[in-house]
Amino acid sequence: MAEKKYDVIHIGEVNQDFTVPEVPEEFFTGNGDTYTCGIITDSVGGDAGNQSICVANLGDHNAFFGRLDCSYTGDRLAAILKAQGVDTSLIVRSEDCRTPKIIVNVRKDGSHRFLCGKGGGYGLRKEDIVPGTLDQTRVLAIGSLFVLDTLEGEGLEYALKTCRDAGGIVVADMTYDIRGLGPRFYDDYYRYIDYLVPSWDEASYVTGEEYEDRMADFFLDKGAGNVIIKMGSRGSYFKNRNKNFYADPFEVNPVDTTGCGDNFTAGFIHAYLKGMTDEACLQFASAAGALNSLGLGASSYIRSEEMVLEFMRKTRQRHIAH
Numbered sequence: 295m296a297e298k299k300y301d302v303i304h305i306g307e308v309n310q311d312f313t314v315p316e317v318p319e320e321f322f323t324g325n326g327d328t329y330t331c332g333i334i335t336d337s338v339g340g341d342a343g344n345q346s347i348c349v350a351n352l353g354d355h356n357a358f359f360g361r362l363d364c365s366y367t368g369d370r371l372a373a374i375l376k377a378q379g380v381d382t383s384l385i386v387r388s389e390d391c392r393t394p395k396i397i398v399n400v401r402k403d404g405s406h407r408f409l410c411g412k413g414g415g416y417g418l419r420k421e422d423i424v425p426g427t428l429d430q431t432r433v434l435a436i437g438s439l440f441v442l443d444t445l446e447g448e449g450l451e452y453a454l455k456t457c458r459d460a461g462g463i464v465v466a467d468m469t470y471d472i473r474g475l476g477p478r479f480y481d482d483y484y485r486y487i488d489y490l491v492p493s494w495d496e497a498s499y500v501t502g503e504e505y506e507d508r509m510a511d512f513f514l515d516k517g518a519g520n521v522i523i524k525m526g527s528r529g530s531y532f533k534n535r536n537k538n539f540y541a542d543p544f545e546v547n548p549v550d551t552t553g554c555g556d557n558f559t560a561g562f563i564h565a566y567l568k569g570m571t572d573e574a575c576l577q578f579a580s581a582a583g584a585l586n587s588l589g590l591g592a593s594s595y596i597r598s599e600e601m602v603l604e605f606m607r608k609t610r611q612r613h614i615a616h
C-alpha cells in the first residue's frame with residue numbers, strides 16, 4: 295500500500311472545556327446563592343479534540359479536520375492543539391461556526407457533570423473532503439457519532455467510503471445523543487466502521503440491550519468489523535466474529551474521569567497503528583483511559599507512549615468477574 299500522509303485524521307467535535315474542580319455537593323443539591331470551588335481552568339475538550347491531543351502525544355501524525363469559530367475561542371483552541379503536536383493545517387476557520395463551550399463540574403470523588411452550551415456549524419461538509427484529505431490517512435477517527443453536526447447523513451457516508459476505498463480503516467467513538475437524532479440513526483453506517491468504541495451506556499441506548507455481549511452482536515449484525523464497549527471502572531469488552539474477551543481495569547484513585555473514554559480510544563488507535571494484537575491494543579487502551587483519570591481535564595495529561603508503558607509496569611489490574 296502506498297504511504298499515507300497522515301496516520302490519523304480526526305473528525306468530530308472540539309469544544310472549549312472549562313474544568314471546575316472540587317465542586318461542593320451542595321452546589322447540586324442545596325439552595326444557597328454562592329459556592330466556592332478549586333481553580334477553574336480552560337482547555338481543549340470534545341471527543342475529537344481530546345483524542346487528537348492524546349494520539350499526537352503518543353507520537354503519531356494526527357490531524358484534526360473540522361471547523362473552529364473566528365472568536366478568541368477558536369484562536370485559543372487552534373493554538374492549544376498546535377502546541378500539543380496536532381497537525382492543524384486542515385482546520386477551517388469559519389464565520390458561521392460557533393465552537394461549543396462546556397462547563398465540566400468535577401466532584402470531589404473525581405466524577406463529573408457537564409453543562410453544555412449551545413454551538414453548531416463546527417462539522418465538516420461533504421465538499422471539504424477533497425483529494426489529499428480522507429484518502430490520505432491510515433485511520434479515520436470519528437469523535438464521535440451523534441456530534442458530527444453538518445456531516446451527518448450523506449456527507450458521513452462519503453467520508454467513510456473515501457477513507458476505506460483508499461485502504462484506510464475507520465475507528466468510531468460514540469457519545470450521548472444530545473441532539474435527539476434517535477437510537478437507530480446510524481443503522482446503515484456500522485458496516486463502514488472497522489472498530490466501533492461506544493461506552494456501555496451509549497451502546498445500551500442504541501441497542502436497547504442490557505448485556506455487553508448482546509450489544510456487540512447488534513452492531514456486528516449491522517456490519518461493524520469489531521466492537522469495543524467501554525465500561526468505566528469495570529474495564530472493557532471486545533467482540534468480533536471470531537472471538538470475545540474482557541480487559542480488566544487498572545487500579546487508580548481518579549482525580550477527574552472526564553475524557554477517559556477518549557484517551558482509551560486514542561490509546562487503542564496508537565496500539566493498532568503499531569501493529570499490536572487486539573488483546574494488547576485493549577491493554578494499552580485501558581492503561582491510557584485509567585492514566586488520564588489521574589489528572590484534571592479531559593486532555594493533555596498523557597505526554598508520551600513511555601508514560602503509558604511505565605504506568606502499565608507499575609500499576610496492578612483489578613480482576614472483574616463477569
Ligand SMILES: Nc1ncnc2c1ncn2[C@@H]1O[C@H](COP(=O)(O)OP(=O)(O)OP(=O)(O)O)[C@@H](O)[C@H]1O
Pocket residue numbers: 492493494523524525526527528529530542543544545546548551552553554555556557558579580581582583584587
Ligand atoms: N475509574 C476507572 N478506573 C480504571 N479504569 C478506568 C476508570 N474509568 C475509566 N477507565 C478506563 O477507561 C475506559 C474508558 O472509560 P469510560 O468507560 O468512562 O468511557 P466514556 O464513558 O466514553 O468516558 P468519556 O466519554 O467521559 O471520556 C474504561 O473502559 C477503562 O478501561
Ligand SMILES: [Mg+2]
Pocket residue numbers: 467468469493555556
Ligand atoms: Mg466517551
